[in-house]
Amino acid sequence: MTPVHNKILFIGPMGAGKTTAIQTLSDDMAANTEVRNSNRDMYDKATTTVAMDYGAIQLDDEQLVHLYGIPGQKHFEAVWPVIAKGAIGAILLVNASQPDWQNDMLYFLNAFPQLVTSGSLVVAINRGSDQQQLQILELLSQQNLCLPVLLTDPRDRGQLVMTLEILIANLEIETLIHE
Template sequence: MAEHVILFTGPMGAGKTTAIQSLSEIEVVRTEANNSERHIVDKATTTVALDYGEILVGAQEKVRLYGIPGQRRFNFMWTILKKRAKGMVLLVNSDSPDPIGEMIFFLEEFRVLYDRGGVVIGVTRADVMPGPTLAEIYDALERTNPGLVIPVFTVDPRVRNQMQNLLLTLVVNIEMRAAFGVPTVARSV
């Protein structure tokens, strides 16, 4: 059975835990604690180590879903979790003060995952408050990471089929790059 390890990254409150819950076919392992930074994101709990779920794609492909804590103070978990990952779903909440800055930060922090397999970006909470347009996001990507091909979608992490489309786009991208021998430039982890 083929296996993919996919990392869900992004800032606190972007919907990583919810996305994994929407996708997983097993009970999700969650490491939630009370949110001590409610002044930044007003939610009761936050991930402090990881979230874990699994989904089968077809009969022969298992996708392991790992969610990171979004707070930078837990970045030691980022280092651990990105070692095995083949690709990344980067979720960015449209209603944050600087969604493009957060996207660029996480893309740089986890760039090795683009080099290793692929990245797809999901813009969440676009229905709550207008944020940057997809054109503005693509412009920022081209300015900061010229030549990278990264699909960008607006998604609701609570909607399973939207998250499946995002995940399948990433899995297909990883498999196509592997099948066609697209060279990767792995940076040190």
């Protein structure tokens, strides 16, 4: 039997809120691989994910939807495809209070081209404003990309659920138009 794919990826730079988002959505305690951050000049955060974050949503029929977070620092780029393998969709979290966050967003879009071209990616702006949401829509338009953009607090389950609802809608439509 062909397995049903049920893996959702959280991508984005260090400090964007991926670990928090997975913890917020997961039913049980999410697992992570956080270690002490030795490079606080780059980002003043006590810990950083080095391999992946993991969490899961248990469905009624005992199926699990797996949530994986990548390590956000760019030197872990070699690890990203390993974590991303088999993902049906991704939430790209960016932190609008970080310098250069818009370029970071483009960097991650380039790093996951399959998810971008299939439209299986939602851009979630953490600590952003309505104006920044419009700026990102404009920036994507300039890059000929048509992706959903949301303001999302990774501690807010309701907002995260909306990003997942959009991914679900995308997958439903993809499934239907490929039938």
